[in-house]
Amino acid sequence: MSPLTITLSNGVELPAIGLGVFQTPPDVTTASVEEALRVGYRHIDTAAAYGNEREVGDGIRRSGLARDEVFIETKLWISDYGYDSALHAFDKSAGKLGVDQLDLLLLHQPLPSAFDRTLDAYRALEKLLADGRVRAIGVSNFMPEHLERLLAETSAVPVVNQIEVHPYFQQTALQRLHVQHGILTQAWSPIGGITSYRGGEKRTFDDPVLLEIAGQHGKSAAQVMLRWHLQEGRSAIPKSIKPARIAENFDVFDFELTTEQLVAIDALDTGVRGGPEPESITLEAYGREIPEA
Numbered sequence: 001m002s003p004l005t006i007t008l009s010n011g012v013e014l015p016a017i018g019l020g021v022f023q024t025p026p027d028v029t030t031a032s033v034e035e036a037l038r039v040g041y042r043h044i045d046t047a048a049a050y051g052n053e054r055e056v057g058d059g060i061r062r063s064g065l066a067r068d069e070v071f072i073e074t075k076l077w078i079s080d081y082g083y084d085s086a087l088h089a090f091d092k093s094a095g096k097l098g099v100d101q102l103d104l105l106l107l108h109q110p111l112p113s114a115f116d117r118t119l120d121a122y123r124a125l126e127k128l129l130a131d132g133r134v135r136a137i138g139v140s141n142f143m144p145e146h147l148e149r150l151l152a153e154t155s156a157v158p159v160v161n162q163i164e165v166h167p168y169f170q171q172t173a174l175q176r177l178h179v180q181h182g183i184l185t186q187a188w189s190p191i192g193g194i195t196s197y198r199g200g201e202k203r204t205f206d207d208p209v210l211l212e213i214a215g216q217h218g219k220s221a222a223q224v225m226l227r228w229h230l231q232e233g234r235s236a237i238p239k240s241i242k243p244a245r246i247a248e249n250f251d252v253f254d255f256e257l258t259t260e261q262l263v264a265i266d267a268l269d270t271g272v273r274g275g276p277e278p279e280s281i282t283l284e285a286y287g288r289e290i291p292e293a
């Protein structure tokens with residue numbers, strides 16, 4: 001296991017830092033995953049919609065690590081919501097990954113305009129949990145209103161809500177709601193990649209406050225952001241396809257930010273989301289077929 005794990009509300013241990021593989025092309029995914037596992041990662045975050053689950057599975061097998069040494073997290077896409085479709089979507093993902101059991105399975109997005117289908121998909125996750133096909137279940141991009149409804153209408157509290165969190169977009173009210181319900185905040189775009197690859201004007205990597213703190217520790221801005229997540233109790237899943245950055249993003253267990261530094265990073269929040277508004281996600285705009293295994 002990685003140097004730091006977080007105990008989820010159902011007792012399962014999650015390695016706090018995982019490798020993300022969104023936008024990692026299938027032909028470099030196997031090598032990226034293998035490299036991450038070689039330098040010490042023990043957690044990979046993929047999704048049916050990323051189109052690279054098969055290559056993630058190949059990378060894990062090539063690492064030579066035992067199945068139970070690597071935490072595998074994936075997400076069901078909205079096109080597979082509904083009870084039976086979601087059960088089948090598990091078979092597709094597990095089949096591509098080449099495993100019998102997943103460590104963590106999430107609903108990738110709420111479907112606000114078809115929330116009953118979202119709830120039915122979550123009930124399928126509960127069934128998979130009860131049957132031991134997954135060790136933990138959760139959600140992603142759920143806003144407070146979606147979480148409240150899910151909690152009211154289903155039985156198993158999601159152990160994780162994976163949401164956009166980086167210094168420029170922190171969603172503190174949602175994070176507080178997570179704490180109330182024992183839900184772990186898992187940060188996507190944890191080093192603010194979305195402020196960079198979407199061509200925004202202000203990139204977290206160039207932020208003067210982050211660079212100053214980084215200089216004080218002999219670390220990079222990315223490492224400071226990852227440390228900020230860890231010290232504030234979040235899991236983070238930075239993505240890179242470059243071996244040097246994969247290693248850099250995992251080299252965050254040998255320094256500690258001060259309270260003043262944490263507060264200074266907290267103050268960078270702009271309240272501006274990089275990703276799509278969860279309310280705007282519809283099947284018409286975002287639906288697409290997820291291939292069979």
Ligand code: NDP
Nearest residue numbers: 020021022140188189190191192193222238239240241245
């Ligand atoms: P990240 O914050 O992880 O940033 C990744 C970007 O930054 C890439 O362009 C990468 O390029 C670059 N990068 C990586 N490491 C460094 C570094 N040390 N210094 C400078 N640049 C660096 O953003 P992502 O949006 O990729 O989010 C991470 C993961 O979160 C995804 O891979 C996915 O698993 C998950 N995610 C989930 C979403 C959801 O809806 N649930 C939405 C978006 C992401 P390069 O590869 O060339 O190094």
